[in-house]
Amino acid sequence: MTGRDDNTKDMNTAGTDNPSETSDRPRRQMSDAQFEQLLGEALRVDVPEPGQRHAPTVPARRPSVLRFAALAAGVVLAVGVIVNQLWTYGYIASGDIVDDVVVHINHEPAALIEPAASVTQERFSGVMQAAGVSMSRFDARVTYVELCPFRGEMVAHFALQGSAGPVTVMLLPNEQVNGPIAVDEDGFHGTIAPLSIGGSIAIVGEPGEDIQDIQNRVADAVRWRL
Amino acid sequence: MSEIERRREFDALTRALRPELFRYAFWLSRDRQLAEDVVQEALLRAWRAWAELRDTTAAKSWLISIVRREHARTYERKRLETVDVADFEEQLSGPVDDPDLRAMRQAILGLEQEYREPLVLQVLMGYKAKEIADLMDMTSGAVLTRLHRARARLREAMGIEPDDRREVPQ
Numbered sequence: 001m002t003g004r005d006d007n008t009k010d011m012n013t014a015g016t017d018n019p020s021e022t023s024d025r026p027r028r029q030m031s032d033a034q035f036e037q038l039l040g041e042a043l044r045v046d047v048p049e050p051g052q053r054h055a056p057t058v059p060a061r062r063p064s065v066l067r068f069a070a071l072a073a074g075v076v077l078a079v080g081v082i083v084n085q086l087w088t089y090g091y092i093a094s095g096d097i098v099d100d101v102v103v104h105i106n107h108e109p110a111a112l113i114e115p116a117a118s119v120t121q122e123r124f125s126g127v128m129q130a131a132g133v134s135m136s137r138f139d140a141r142v143t144y145v146e147l148c149p150f151r152g153e154m155v156a157h158f159a160l161q162g163s164a165g166p167v168t169v170m171l172l173p174n175e176q177v178n179g180p181i182a183v184d185e186d187g188f189h190g191t192i193a194p195l196s197i198g199g200s201i202a203i204v205g206e207p208g209e210d211i212q213d214i215q216n217r218v219a220d221a222v223r224w225r226l
Numbered sequence: 227m228s229e230i231e232r233r234r235e236f237d238a239l240t241r242a243l244r245p246e247l248f249r250y251a252f253w254l255s256r257d258r259q260l261a262e263d264v265v266q267e268a269l270l271r272a273w274r275a276w277a278e279l280r281d282t283t284a285a286k287s288w289l290i291s292i293v294r295r296e297h298a299r300t301y302e303r304k305r306l307e308t309v310d311v312a313d314f315e316e317q318l319s320g321p322v323d324d325p326d327l328r329a330m331r332q333a334i335l336g337l338e339q340e341y342r343e344p345l346v347l348q349v350l351m352g353y354k355a356k357e358i359a360d361l362m363d364m365t366s367g368a369v370l371t372r373l374h375r376a377r378a379r380l381r382e383a384m385g386i387e388p389d390d391r392r393e394v395p396q
Binding site: 027028029030035036038039040041042043044045047048 | 244245248249252253258262326327330331334345346349350377380381385386387
């Protein structure tokens with residue numbers, strides 16, 4: 001420390017770590033000048049170098065480490081949730097059509113149960129029309145039908161009752177596959193098969209289901225509307 | 227004045243005043259990290275409003291008032307807990323060899339804000355009682371009283387004989 005007299009150092013400073021303990025100690029002397037100098041010196045704490053944390057003098061918004069970490073974690077979480085939701089709900093594709101089909105089926109459990117009532121012909125036709133599909137000569141008990149987002153498209157998704165349980169059918173006019181792709185995930189069994197008219201269909205049911213038969217019947221009945 | 231000129235002017239001013247602003251923010255908050263955040267946010271606000279400042283000679287008081295408001299906002303937002311005196315040395319950027327200096331800093335940190343702030347403005351910023359009164363929205367008499375009591379409390383905390391003859395600088 002500079003500037004203060006040496007006798008300042010000789011003053012009784014023992015115990016000054018705890019100011020609350022000073023009342024019983026002998027008081028010491030300090031001149032006004034010494035006191036003011038010490039006060040000024042005490043107030044001039046070290047200042048962080050601008051380069052350490054504040055490179056530009058004109059400020060740029062700088063989140064603290066914790067704030068940044070929380071923000072980053074929040075963004076990652078939010079993006080993850082959004083992507084997951086978009087994928088689950090079919091607005092984006094994962095790149096693997098089998099994964100997308102299985103995820104979509106799992107997301108619509110109503111298609112996997114066997115309700116007492118069948119879907120009316122009127123409702124079935126309405127969904128088909130909305131999906132740009134017409135179907136003829138199709139004999140099956142349809143228990144579920146929805147217009148669903150799938151890989152960025154709105155497609156027809158219906159369920160019919162097969163010999164082993166519910167069978168999911170998805171009509172995919174804009175999904176091209178080179179040949180049948182087997183689906184064997186999460187206990188589902190089926191295929192994604194190309195159609196001669198373009199596009200493809202996904203047929204997924206329980207193990208033991210005659211997928212080929214249903215595939216043939218759907219393929220014969222479906223027509224894309226242009 | 228062009229954008230670049232304005233920026234240079236702001237740069238030069240804040241570069242010169244930054245140490246004082248940081249110290250002021252530190253003694254308000256008693257937290258180095260918080261003080262840096264407060265100064266940073268205050269300068270951000272200041273830069274946005276820089277074009278509206280007509281009298282740049284008043285820039286120092288203007289910046290101090292922004293730091294003061296920003297600290298109050300931060301304090302309100304975070305509902306900061308009472309600072310533990312035992313943590314002060316860490317806040318003071320490492321140990322201090324001089325026991326008097328160390329004791330004085332601890333004593334200042336232990337002062338109530340109502341005494342600490344005018345003291346900092348007077349000693350660090352060189353403000354007169356009237357200027358402190360304007361900034362803190364109080365009378366000059368009240369400022370002088372607080373300055374006197376602040377010094378008396380520091381002396382008491384450090385075990386220094388009170389000096390009743392001493393006049394508070396105005």
